[in-house]
Amino acid sequence: MISVFVGLMLRAVVVLTGAALATFALLWHAPGDPALAIAEARYGQNVSKEVLDFIRAEAGFEDGFWTAFWAWLAPLMQGDFGQSSVNGRDVWPDLVTAMSYTFPLALVSLALGLAVSVPLALIATRRPGSWLDRGAVALASVGVAIPAFWLGLLLILLFAVQLGWLPAMGAETTTHSILPAMTLGFGVAASLTRIIRSGILEARGQPFLPAFTRRGVARRDVARDHIAPHAAVPVVTVLGLELAFLLEGLVVVEVIFARPGLGSFLVNAIFARDFPKVQAVVLLAAVIFVLVNLAIDMIYRSLDPRVSGRDA
Amino acid sequence: MLTVDNISVRRGVSTTLQEVSFSLEPGRTLAVVGESGAGKSTLISAILGLVRCSAGRVSWNGAPVSQCRPALVMQEPRAAFNPRLSLRRSVMEPVVAQNMGVESDRLATLCHALEVQPDLLDRRPDQVSIGQAQRMGILRALIAAPPLVLFDEPLSALDAVTQKHTARLIAEMQEQEGFAALIVTHDLGYAAAFADEIAVLRAGRIEELATAQAFVEAPQTDYGRMLRDAAFALGALERVA
Numbered sequence: 001m002i003s004v005f006v007g008l009m010l011r012a013v014v015v016l017t018g019a020a021l022a023t024f025a026l027l028w029h030a031p032g033d034p035a036l037a038i039a040e041a042r043y044g045q046n047v048s049k050e051v052l053d054f055i056r057a058e059a060g061f062e063d064g065f066w067t068a069f070w071a072w073l074a075p076l077m078q079g080d081f082g083q084s085s086v087n088g089r090d091v092w093p094d095l096v097t098a099m100s101y102t103f104p105l106a107l108v109s110l111a112l113g114l115a116v117s118v119p120l121a122l123i124a125t126r127r128p129g130s131w132l133d134r135g136a137v138a139l140a141s142v143g144v145a146i147p148a149f150w151l152g153l154l155l156i157l158l159f160a161v162q163l164g165w166l167p168a169m170g171a172e173t174t175t176h177s178i179l180p181a182m183t184l185g186f187g188v189a190a191s192l193t194r195i196i197r198s199g200i201l202e203a204r205g206q207p208f209l210p211a212f213t214r215r216g217v218a219r220r221d222v223a224r225d226h227i228a229p230h231a232a233v234p235v236v237t238v239l240g241l242e243l244a245f246l247l248e249g250l251v252v253v254e255v256i257f258a259r260p261g262l263g264s265f266l267v268n269a270i271f272a273r274d275f276p277k278v279q280a281v282v283l284l285a286a287v288i289f290v291l292v293n294l295a296i297d298m299i300y301r302s303l304d305p306r307v308s309g310r311d312a
Numbered sequence: 313m314l315t316v317d318n319i320s321v322r323r324g325v326s327t328t329l330q331e332v333s334f335s336l337e338p339g340r341t342l343a344v345v346g347e348s349g350a351g352k353s354t355l356i357s358a359i360l361g362l363v364r365c366s367a368g369r370v371s372w373n374g375a376p377v378s379q380c381r382p383a384l385v386m387q388e389p390r391a392a393f394n395p396r397l398s399l400r401r402s403v404m405e406p407v408v409a410q411n412m413g414v415e416s417d418r419l420a421t422l423c424h425a426l427e428v429q430p431d432l433l434d435r436r437p438d439q440v441s442i443g444q445a446q447r448m449g450i451l452r453a454l455i456a457a458p459p460l461v462l463f464d465e466p467l468s469a470l471d472a473v474t475q476k477h478t479a480r481l482i483a484e485m486q487e488q489e490g491f492a493a494l495i496v497t498h499d500l501g502y503a504a505a506f507a508d509e510i511a512v513l514r515a516g517r518i519e520e521l522a523t524a525q526a527f528v529e530a531p532q533t534d535y536g537r538m539l540r541d542a543a544f545a546l547g548a549l550e551r552v553a
Contacts, residue, residue: 211386213362
């Protein structure tokens with residue numbers, strides 16, 4: 001078990017290093033002069049050549065890619081995310097502030113998705129092929145197909161503009177989070193409903209189940225001990241993937257609903273070529289993915305001991 | 313006594329079982345033989361209530377079969393167990409579910425009788441051989457002392473030596489436990505050697521029902537004769553002829 005954990009951690013280090021390197025390389029080689037983008041973000045248009053030279057020297061652009069990369073990576077390995085290229089402030093406090101808006105919204109969206117999808121899938125699988133089942137599948141398909149930016153705009157039109165029940169922009173109060181959470185949660189619920197439904201139906205077809213028939217094993221025990229663990233495996237996988245889509249969706253949703261958070265933090269940093277900020281967000285996303293995958297791996301092992309056996 | 317009274321099963325537009333009737337007393341063995349697609353497995357499903365009968369009734373001593381807690385031994389030994397659980401957990405599940413006070417030495421006694429090493433119970437299905445898994449399947453079927461045990465092709469996944477061994481163990485266990493055994497098989501040699509009666513199922517109908525001895529000596533239908541002769545040709549019936 002310890003060797004498995006060490007192996008997973010080593011893989012995590014490789015993934016994180018790769019993510020950091022890839023992001024730095026993409027920003028470095030992106031069209032346009034990064035020094036100019038930083039200068040314009042700092043001082044507005046019409047910056048002088050001297051200012052550009054100063055920024056190039058300050059950011060280490062003149063020392064070449066690897067020197068600049070190492071100049072950013074070395075302090076990071078000691079927990080220092082560096083300072084913004086634009087305003088000179090420490091990145092970490094700003095990142096924490098952005099996370100304080102984004103993470104609660106992500107968690108609420110995920111919870112909303114689960115709260116809708118689990119009962120919906122259970123109702124649908126009571127009678128496969130019934131109108132309830134077909135309705136749930138249709139709703140889930142529509143939910144997967146609708147892009148978050150379009151759904152967000154529809155919800156704003158209905159609940160903020162037409163009915164006037166909910167605020168459309170900002171993040172001042174809890175009610176400001178309802179429409180963004182509904183936008184993201186709907187997509188999560190849609191894909192989870194499909195996965196949970198098909199997982200349950202597949203689990204019910206397991207070849208060993210007839211051996212329990214009429215032997216006094218209660219339905220709820222069969223569901224708990226034999227169907228649920230089988231159905232949970234794809235659900236756990238998709239939950240991990242959903243987190244990825246959620247992060248991606250958050251960027252869009254935060255822009256639509258004019259909310260502060262990681263989305264706007266990242267978009268502003270990209271436009272300003274604020275390397276330390278972009279790198280911090282990417283690294284944070286990579287860390288989240290690695291941790292989620294680690295958790296999924298551990299959950300797999302508890303759901304199916306054969307996974308641990310294959311590692312042995 | 314198991315009574316299958318004139319049952320029919322329809323699946324879609326086709327009829328997979330048609331007016332099937334027979335009875336089976338405790339301690340007796342009925343082998344249902346027939347080619348693939350004859351409706352043998354559907355018959356087991358109908359008795360267990362896994363498929364709905366469009367006509368007729370299945371009962372145990374006049375009551376629904378489910379009340380006698382019938383056991384099923386499946387064709388694929390490993391697939392018959394939850395791959396995630398230990399064999400011990402699966403084997404004991406009927407006992408736990410029925411909240412039975414099984415004597416503490418019953419598991420050990422059955423393990424001994426079925427030649428199951430008790431330490432194998434702590435493994436998962438994929439960690440034992442096919443033959444061991446099938447003996448575990450029989451162990452699970454018998455642990456709660458059911459009066460009726462259904463065997464769905466219990467030997468077909470096993471090699472010849474293990475087949476013979478397992479068939480003998482099933483017969484010995486039936487002698488000890490006294491359960492009624494319904495064995496679905498396409499192996500006429502096995503049926504003739506171990507069953508009291510043989511029912512020939514063809515296209516969902518019972519073509520012939522006779523004692524094993526009478527069937528081997530003089531089948532009453534053309535299809536029965538063809539089956540018997542084919543088994544003779546393969547040498548499967550030599551020992552009982």
